[in-house]
Amino acid sequence: MTPLLVAQIVLTLFVFVMLLNSAAVMVYVERKVAALLQQRMGPYLVGPKGLLQPLADIVKLMFKEELRPKAADWFLFALAPIISATCAFAAFSVVPFGADTTIFGWVPEGLRLQVADVNVAILVVFAIASMSVYGIVLAGWSSNSKYSLLGGLRSSAQMISYELSYGLALASVLVVANSLSLTDIVNRQAGAWWHVLPRWFVFVQPLGFFIYMTAGIAETNRAPFDFPEAEQELVAGYHTEYSSMSFAMFFLAEYVNMVTVSAVATDLFLGGWHGPFLPESLGWIWFLLKVAAILFFYVWMRWTLPRYRYDQLMRFGWKVLLPLAVVNLIVTAAGVLYFGA
């Protein structure tokens, strides 16, 4: 076992554990920010400032009874949350989150802060995102409940509609960066224009960033696009019949998906780990700060905007977002052709 191999195994486990933790932290942040926006206290009883609340929630979920509807398809009912959680974790595996490091000279070859270095990384993220719809659809179908089925159908229609805009927003970044590897895309964004404005793709592709974030929120089924689990209409949508840890897995998948979408947005549009004041080896701090900012934006959106109507969602997706994304891609391609990359 070379130091590089050991370091990579440790890194993989570390990313896995940190993603699990990020879900717990996001639950706490979500409740605290919601309380802040609604002038409430939020959780404050368990631990100092309610910091141990996620731990209490996890313990509560673990000891709840695992219920299964009598008419459910037991195999798919058990499989659906596993698909959701697996896809959520798998998507993060190709996301780089820092420059190469030697860990104080212990790994002479240099360890890349990324679980798997794939040269088509961005497409892998897209492929896994398109697979994660199965978890929700199957959960809706196998529960054998009308609310679940409607939630599952809505989710598949929504994800298919917004995947197109999502993919086209990714494609316009690819055209600018001239690469499919996320590491290359981040490295193209190093430095600054006129020593002031960082060379982030969000300044080249503002419309692309808007489309990416809108479609990303729709892909992760978050408010204002949380139709698969619209409480007032569908009880809890696709996970109505789930309880205990299988419910927790859907919950976990939702938060991990949010983290992945934010991390990919950071890599694609916000310059990844590049930033002023810090040396390259501490770039991951910049990365974390940017991801945290986008996640805060996510939570902020949820507690600010009301849910759209379903037909509004579909009309917006097909008649506004998709044409915008196509025009953006064509203009970007023409610009790259005219000015050079």
Add this chain to the structure above:
Amino acid sequence: MIAFYLFGAIAIAASLLVIAQRNPIYSVLLLIASFGALSGLYVLLDAPFVAVIQIIVYAGAIMVLFLFVVMLLNAPHEETEHDERVHPLLRRGPMRFGGVLAVALLLELVWALTKRGGESGAFPSAAVSSVRDIGRTLFADYAFPFEVTSILILVAMVGAVVLAQREVPR
């Protein structure tokens, strides 16, 4: 090599189970599993781009629509007018039809393998692994078939819209 046999075995087993299943939802899921295994084989062939496209296009887009339709039709079991105790594949009609298909497939396989001499040298490995080369080949050497295919798909789309539209709005 172990990975090749593993993915190959999964692909073949899943494909066989697709036709052996009575529940169409399971058939769809097994077909997805088969596509996943095929994409694993592409990775082993050093063509990650093709592997990912296989997942995005087939497993991610087309099969979602399949699943959607099957769920909306809500047909949990095949409609059978024959004896329920006999497996549907073991009845006379399907067996004759399947037999003809199997013989045809066998002949085709034998013909294809003997013609190429078992080794196909059509694609140099670099052409399949690099996205840039695939794009160049597709839009330069094969531009005409590519455009014809897109017109074919457009015609199919228009046809689907026309068929789905119940009455012409005035």
